[in-house]
Amino acid sequence: MTTTILEATGLIKRFGGLTATDDVTLAIRELTCHALIGPNGAGKTTLLSQLSGELRPTAGRIHFEGRDVTSADLGGRARLGILRSFQITSVCDDYSVFDNVVVAAQIREGHGFRFWQAPRGVRALADTTRSVLERTGLADFGDVPAGVLSHGQRRQLELAIALAMQPRVLLLDEPMAGMGPAEAERMIELLGSLRAEYTIVLVEHDMDAVFNLADTVSVLVGGRLVASGTPQEIRSNASVREAYLGHEQEDVA
Amino acid sequence: MTLPLLIEQMLNGLQSGVMLFLIASGLTLVLGIMNFVNLAHGSFYMIGAFTAVSLQLWTGSFVVAAVGACVCAAVAGLAVEYVCARRLYARSHLDQVLVTFGLIYLFNESMRLIFGPQPLASPIPPLLNGSVTLLPGLQYPLFRLTVIGVGLVVAAGMSFVVMRTRLGMLIRAGASDRGMIAVLGVNITWLYSLVFAFGAALAALAGLMSGPLYSVNVGMGENILIMALVVIVVGGIGSLKGAFYAAIVIGLIDTLGRLFLPSAIATIAIYIFMAGVLFVRPQGLFAASAPPQVEARDNGNRVTILWSLSKSRQRVTASVVGLCMIALALVPTLSAWLDDPFLLRLFLRIVIFALMVLSLDLVAGFGGLVSFGHAAFVGTGAYAVAILGWHLDHGEPLALGPIVLAGTHDALVAWPLAIASAAAMALAIGAIALRTSGLYFIMSTLAFAQMLFYLASTPSIYGGEDGLQISQRSTLPFIDLGNRPTLYYLALGLLALCLLLCWRLVNSRFGMIVQACRQNERRVRALGVRTYLYKLLLFVISGVIAGVAGVLLANAELLVSPADLSWTRSGSILIMAIFGGLGTLFGSVVGAGTYLMLEFSLSEWTQHWQIVFGPMLIVFVLLARRGLFGLVLGRGGST
Numbered sequence: 001m002t003t004t005i006l007e008a009t010g011l012i013k014r015f016g017g018l019t020a021t022d023d024v025t026l027a028i029r030e031l032t033c034h035a036l037i038g039p040n041g042a043g044k045t046t047l048l049s050q051l052s053g054e055l056r057p058t059a060g061r062i063h064f065e066g067r068d069v070t071s072a073d074l075g076g077r078a079r080l081g082i083l084r085s086f087q088i089t090s091v092c093d094d095y096s097v098f099d100n101v102v103v104a105a106q107i108r109e110g111h112g113f114r115f116w117q118a119p120r121g122v123r124a125l126a127d128t129t130r131s132v133l134e135r136t137g138l139a140d141f142g143d144v145p146a147g148v149l150s151h152g153q154r155r156q157l158e159l160a161i162a163l164a165m166q167p168r169v170l171l172l173d174e175p176m177a178g179m180g181p182a183e184a185e186r187m188i189e190l191l192g193s194l195r196a197e198y199t200i201v202l203v204e205h206d207m208d209a210v211f212n213l214a215d216t217v218s219v220l221v222g223g224r225l226v227a228s229g230t231p232q233e234i235r236s237n238a239s240v241r242e243a244y245l246g247h248e249q250e251d252v253a
Numbered sequence: 254m255t256l257p258l259l260i261e262q263m264l265n266g267l268q269s270g271v272m273l274f275l276i277a278s279g280l281t282l283v284l285g286i287m288n289f290v291n292l293a294h295g296s297f298y299m300i301g302a303f304t305a306v307s308l309q310l311w312t313g314s315f316v317v318a319a320v321g322a323c324v325c326a327a328v329a330g331l332a333v334e335y336v337c338a339r340r341l342y343a344r345s346h347l348d349q350v351l352v353t354f355g356l357i358y359l360f361n362e363s364m365r366l367i368f369g370p371q372p373l374a375s376p377i378p379p380l381l382n383g384s385v386t387l388l389p390g391l392q393y394p395l396f397r398l399t400v401i402g403v404g405l406v407v408a409a410g411m412s413f414v415v416m417r418t419r420l421g422m423l424i425r426a427g428a429s430d431r432g433m434i435a436v437l438g439v440n441i442t443w444l445y446s447l448v449f450a451f452g453a454a455l456a457a458l459a460g461l462m463s464g465p466l467y468s469v470n471v472g473m474g475e476n477i478l479i480m481a482l483v484v485i486v487v488g489g490i491g492s493l494k495g496a497f498y499a500a501i502v503i504g505l506i507d508t509l510g511r512l513f514l515p516s517a518i519a520t521i522a523i524y525i526f527m528a529g530v531l532f533v534r535p536q537g538l539f540a541a542s543a544p545p546q547v548e549a550r551d552n553g554n555r556v557t558i559l560w561s562l563s564k565s566r567q568r569v570t571a572s573v574v575g576l577c578m579i580a581l582a583l584v585p586t587l588s589a590w591l592d593d594p595f596l597l598r599l600f601l602r603i604v605i606f607a608l609m610v611l612s613l614d615l616v617a618g619f620g621g622l623v624s625f626g627h628a629a630f631v632g633t634g635a636y637a638v639a640i641l642g643w644h645l646d647h648g649e650p651l652a653l654g655p656i657v658l659a660g661t662h663d664a665l666v667a668w669p670l671a672i673a674s675a676a677a678m679a680l681a682i683g684a685i686a687l688r689t690s691g692l693y694f695i696m697s698t699l700a701f702a703q704m705l706f707y708l709a710s711t712p713s714i715y716g717g718e719d720g721l722q723i724s725q726r727s728t729l730p731f732i733d734l735g736n737r738p739t740l741y742y743l744a745l746g747l748l749a750l751c752l753l754l755c756w757r758l759v760n761s762r763f764g765m766i767v768q769a770c771r772q773n774e775r776r777v778r779a780l781g782v783r784t785y786l787y788k789l790l791l792f793v794i795s796g797v798i799a800g801v802a803g804v805l806l807a808n809a810e811l812l813v814s815p816a817d818l819s820w821t822r823s824g825s826i827l828i829m830a831i832f833g834g835l836g837t838l839f840g841s842v843v844g845a846g847t848y849l850m851l852e853f854s855l856s857e858w859t860q861h862w863q864i865v866f867g868p869m870l871i872v873f874v875l876l877a878r879r880g881l882f883g884l885v886l887g888r889g890g891s892t
Contacts, residue, residue, distance in 0.1 A: 078781030090779075092772035103765050107780050112787065118760040165780060
């Protein structure tokens with residue numbers, strides 16, 4: 001059993017009268033892929049946003065490697081190594097694919113108060129960038145402005161930017177959303193190859209992907225955690241089946 | 254201070270507050286609903302005042318004059334909306350600022366042509382002449398009382414329309430989410446025209462009422478416009494309620510401040526107040542909408558930076574830059590050969606302005622921070638040189654708290670001090686202005702520059718409005734700056750050095766992050782970068798370059814005056830930056846050269862050159878979006 005790297009305890013998030021996250025306690029183990037599933041409106045993205053630091057929980061604590069990070073914001077957690085990719089892709093459109101990644105790589109190296117040398121010319125940064133692009137299947141698109149990429153490629157770039165930061169924990173919000181079947185297939189393959197090196201928290205609707213990739217699956221319904229376990233356990237969990245999987249059972253099996 | 258006097262002054266403050274509201278309300282609606290920055294809004298105020306005065310003199314009836322002025326301004330508003338504004342709603346604020354700046358040139362110069370340069374006096378209508386006794390011992394002019402009444406009635410009426418009617422509902426919806434009402438199938442076009450014309454008519458109403466109180470002159474629109482911008486920033490863009498309360502408070506501060514505060518502080522009291530508000534609430538007191546989209550649309554003026562150009566384009570670009578620099582280096586020789594000293598003067602000015610534009614391009618083109626108060630930093634540098642010289646000449650040491658300076662003309666002492674002052678000013682203004690973004694940033698830099706302008710205009714040992722003469726150029730060892738070609742070569746050398754440093758800077762690690770912030774600040778912040786510090790440092794670096802320009806300006810002109818800090822100067826620098834192409838660095842030289850040569854040749858041709866220049870500017874912004882140097886660069890990087 002590997003060690004816990006990111007841990008949420010008694011997490012509650014209320015928006016006015018609505019409780020979007022209802023007393024969730026969750027432990028993400030190092031170097032595993034942990035999927036969050038649940039029907040629409042179950043509060044998956046809300047939970048992920050609290051893990052990433054975009055939303056402050058109403059109650060409860062979040063620990064990263066034993067350290068209380070509840071009050072750290074998105075940027076603060078990024079500095080610790082908790083990186084999030086966005087559901088709505090968010091890249092620098094004027095920059096080439098290469099520049100998008102090289103900026104992330106240099107941010108990883110430390111502060112950017114260096115005023116003379118261009119990061120593109122720095123061997124180490126260029127190498128990191130090239131290997132990340134290679135890995136995410138963007139090697140041939142280095143010179144293309146990010147603004148003209150296809151939707152799927154932008155998601156890949158989004159992931160490449162996160163990887164260039166060499167994250168400790170990668171929070172992925174529906175990385176396959178809006179992709180065609182072929183693109184989605186490639187993304188699943190890519191995520192599969194990352195599983196051994198990174199800790200991944202994945203929010204995803206695509207059940208094939210989830211059961212392929214995840215070491216642990218947690219099921220959210222109405223903001224509550226109803227079940228958590230290996231894909232097999234979740235598949236055979238009667239209450240999950242009833243509450244959520246139901247009609248998708250055939251696809252899954 | 255007696256109680257009646259205090260009440261009288263408070264009524265005066267209220268009166269100036271409601272006038273401000275009449276102007277600010279139209280401006281804030283246009284900003285909130287159309288997301289359109291209309292700097293020419295003050296022109297409607299001016300048009301209203303001029304039309305009212307002339308109609309009143311002609312017909313003798315104040316009522317006819319009032320109605321005529323409002324109708325006239327509304328028609329002008331409709332025309333502006335139809336011809337210019339409509340094409341710019343979807344464009345960047347920068348484009349809007351430039352086009353409306355062009356409109357100011359056009360309107361001001363037209364008024365000057367029609368009515369002459371002399372201020373007009375407007376009689377108080379006989380019915381409203383005289384005063385009433387409000388309290389024992391308190392007589393108050395009936396006309397001012399009427400102004401307060403009209404203002405409050407209009408405010409109440411607008412509040413009713415906005416809160417209680419269907420039209421008002423559309424307006425409110427538009428102010429909080431523009432896209433939404435279009436999606437709901439509302440015909441926005443007429444709503445936009447209506448709001449624009451109505452705002453113009455309200456400004457004219459304020460203008461016609463101002464006639465008997467202040468003088469009617471060309472340029473009256475600009476002063477009030479800046480005050481109205483302060484009102485809007487304080488009240489929150491798009492909020493009528495905010496505009497109302499802010500206008501009253503600012504009217505009171507301005508009026509009572511003149512009574513209670515030392516004059517130097519009184520003139521800038523409202524700006525200090527605004528800075529305070531922005532520091533606590535960067536979105537103003539009553540922001541109508543949730544924080545507006547910080548990610549401003551990418552302005553179409555930007556061109557991809559040199560580095561990402563193809564090899565052949567890089568060569569073309571490098572040759573153009575090289576040829577231009579060689580040509581600039583030959584100017585003193587040419588000037589001597591042609592025996593035309595004016596040529597050298599003109600090009601010295603071009604080189605110095607190129608530095609100013611470069612400084613602005615750094616923040617606006619690469620950082621996406623449109624500073625509309627850049628003249629403030631240039632002026633700070635220039636004033637520092639002049640003030641140090643003055644203290645030496647007059648034998649009065651300059652005491653800055655515990656530090657006492659004898660004053661100096663020595664460049665090795667004065668210049669670093671001047672540049673450091675400009676940088677410190679950029680740090681102070683940037684620290685507050687950068688808490689805001691988008692429009693609030695544009696407005697607050699403008700307002701801070703205005704603050705310095707008024708400070709410099711206040712009568713003092715440094716000359717006030719007349720400016721400050723400098724007795725001699727700065728002295729350098731081995732180099733005699735008294736010789737104009739030498740000064741020119743020094744300026745050109747500094748320009749080349751700054752261009753080189755900036756080019757390295759924008760492509761460095763720091764520059765890459767700053768540019769990433771311009772494109773997608775949220776993204777960069779999500780990667781753990783404290784973007785505020787980067788933007789602030791960029792602002793300070795820009796201030797340093799502006800300081801260099803200021804030092805040279807002081808040495809070239811041997812006179813500094815508040816005009817060097819004015820917002821029209823800031824506007825010109827911005828226009829030059831757009832002319833040359835934002836985000837191109839070398840475009841600054843092209844832009845400054847084009848602008849100044851154009852200004853020179855037009856003013857040779859006609860004294861009313863602005864009436865030609867204004868429309869040229871409008872057409873240029875509407876058609877050419879990438880600047881002149883952008884044409885040389887071509888479609889960089891997108892292949």
